[in-house]
Amino acid sequence: MSTYTEYLTIQTNKEKEIINITNKIQQAINKSKIKEGIILINSMHIISSVFINDEESGLKQDFLEWLEELAPYKPFPSPKGYHHHQTGEINGDAHLKRTIMGREVLCAITQGQLDFGPWEQIFYGEFDGQRPKKILIKIIGEK
Amino acid sequence: MSTYTEYLTIQTNKEKEIINITNKIQQAINKSKIKEGIILINSMHIISSVFINDEESGLKQDFLEWLEELAPYKPFPSPKGYHHHQTGEINGDAHLKRTIMGREVLCAITQGQLDFGPWEQIFYGEFDGQRPKKILIKIIGEK
């Protein structure tokens, strides 16, 4: 059994942004030389996500607009703001948005490749960005 | 360490449907002969889910109605439709519904069995079906 650990650093241009990281994940698998196993990819922050969906610009916009409906930004101070904002933070919505989209994905590695369906792509979803953030990659399997 | 890979094919009768796949997953574990480890089960599509909940027909209906509230179907063309529909697709809602329900589950295998609580059952949740779809099973552990 082999294990491999890598940390990606990402800084988004926008406060809220969805970035395709599939190529970087396949590169990590290549570096690990692991042929059969699994790969965990997770945000190391509690205001961003790693998730799998389709690479399509309209869909990425739909995700951001939909998340704004389900978990809206609320300015601070506000009588109807999030309790979390009493700490001085104003990113309560980012904690909730990340919850909808998920913290992590786990993927199969088969014959040294991400074992994916035809449309599966891996994304980093940032909800309070413009600062350097880390993504953890952990692979376990056999070379 | 041993690994085992299997692909299930499922075609639902309805466009949106929830199907219990627990028996098929336990059969894969039996075939793998792995006694201690973990099993990843994921949809290979970005419009369907694998998730764990209770086998109860009313609850399955609740899930579908609730998802329709949180991520409604929107006809195309429409001024308020999803951006994704500009590609010609009309399944924007399915991408969002699948996000709520999740892409994958990871389960423990103990003594050759799914290590489950009394009510845990594994489901495939289809949100744009009536076509053949694939579920990936990856097991890693010890025989």
Next chain:
Amino acid sequence: MSTYTEYLTIQTNKEKEIINITNKIQQAINKSKIKEGIILINSMHIISSVFINDEESGLKQDFLEWLEELAPYKPFPSPKGYHHHQTGEINGDAHLKRTIMGREVLCAITQGQLDFGPWEQIFYGEFDGQRPKKILIKIIGEK
């Protein structure tokens, strides 16, 4: 390759409550003596969650209020109650709330420690509690 299995029992004081279990998870890693690998932590019930976010009391309150908006409690009997309530259960909302928050988390173990970002903490989210509930811990990796 080594594996380690442990079951935690938790009984919340309140019907709906969020409890930090990070220390208990690190203790299980210590007991397992596994230095490199992964750890699965999942609720063994279909009305509660294991998830990762920030240890901040206001945020925990925000989560519970937000879940009540997205998946409200509905009394039984009611013409607009959940179908699930026809079984005699009245916890339909708990099944939906748990779905938003997730059943499980998978974390990396590096050098014998939870490989976490600065704010990551593991929580058990109970949505129909005041009874003993079980959390499964499964670790696989190398000592």
